[in-house]
Amino acid sequence: KQEVTQIPAALSVPEGENLVLNCSFTDSAIYNLQWFRQDPGKGLTSLLLIQSSQREQTSGRLNASLDKSSGRSTLYIAASQPGDSATYLCAAPADRGSTLGRLYFGRGTQLTVWP
Amino acid sequence: GAVVSQHPSRVICKSGTSVKIECRSLDFQATTMFWYRQFPKQSLMLMATSNEGSKATYEQGVEKDKFLINHASLTLSTLTVTSAHPEDSSFYICSAGDWNSPLHFGNGTRLTVT
Numbered sequence: 001k002q003e004v005t006q007i008p009a010a011l012s013v014p015e016g017e018n019l020v021l022n023c024s025f026t027d028s029a030i031y032n033l034q035w036f037r038q039d040p041g042k043g044l045t046s047l048l049l050i051q052s053s054q055r056e057q058t059s060g061r062l063n064a065s066l067d068k069s070s071g072r073s074t075l076y077i078a079a080s081q082p083g084d085s086a087t088y089l090c091a092a093p094a095d096r097g098s099t100l101g102r103l104y105f106g107r108g109t110q111l112t113v114w115p
Numbered sequence: 116g117a118v119v120s121q122h123p124s125r126v127i128c129k130s131g132t133s134v135k136i137e138c139r140s141l142d143f144q145a146t147t148m149f150w151y152r153q154f155p156k157q158s159l160m161l162m163a164t165s166n167e168g169s170k171a172t173y174e175q176g177v178e179k180d181k182f183l184i185n186h187a188s189l190t191l192s193t194l195t196v197t198s199a200h201p202e203d204s205s206f207y208i209c210s211a212g213d214w215n216s217p218l219h220f221g222n223g224t225r226l227t228v229t
Contacts, residue, residue: 004158036220041206041223041225042222042223043119043121043208043220043221043222043223044159044208044210044220045220046218046219046220089158089159091159094161102149102161102164102174103149103159103161103210103218104161105151105158105159105160106158107156107157107158108158
């Protein structure tokens with residue numbers, strides 16, 4: 001069974017810092033890995049989807065990398081802003097080889113960026 | 116705008132009653148929908164996969180008779196929590212997708228059972 005772990009559980013930084021959030025997964029036979037953002041009491045917003053054939057994906061100030069062999073992914077946030085404050089979730093497919101389907105989530109990293 | 120609509124956003128019910136939560140895909144047809152549950156400070160836990168026109172597939176440990184799922188059309192799946200108890204109080208979130216589109220998540224339903 002796929003298990004997803006995220007560290008740190010919480011992070012509090014001043015505005016402008018560059019951040020690295022870590023995600024590890026146990027079953028490396030995945031088609032993709034996703035990063036989401038969740039605001040308090042809200043649903044999820046998809047940030048980045050990395051296919052297994054890719055090593056990284058970029059969107060604006062966000063960059064996510066994937067290393068299947070080591071079972072790790074990192075989310076890099078450049079020049080953090082207070083508006084980035086949220087919980088960031090990493091998710092891997094539960095199904096071996098699934099391209100779209102059941103997701104197993106990590107517990108998330110709760111990020112606070114203060115002005 | 117939101118492509119997956121979930122209703123209601125909040126519901127409070129008495130112990131022993133049933134509650135229905137709706138998940139709608141607004142501008143695409145969703146052959147598959149997924150239901151998750153999130154307890155405070157915990158991650159999202161996959162409950163079941165809802166397939167249009169067929170029975171839902173439940174994850175291990177999820178009671179199918181307690182959490183009834185119906186996916187009667189390509190745009191609507193419903194989750195009914197039957198005979199709710201306080202321990203069922205949680206945040207329920209659905210996601211919807213098709214094999215040609217990425218997953219989209221609803222805004223969730225906060226269920227409180229008193």
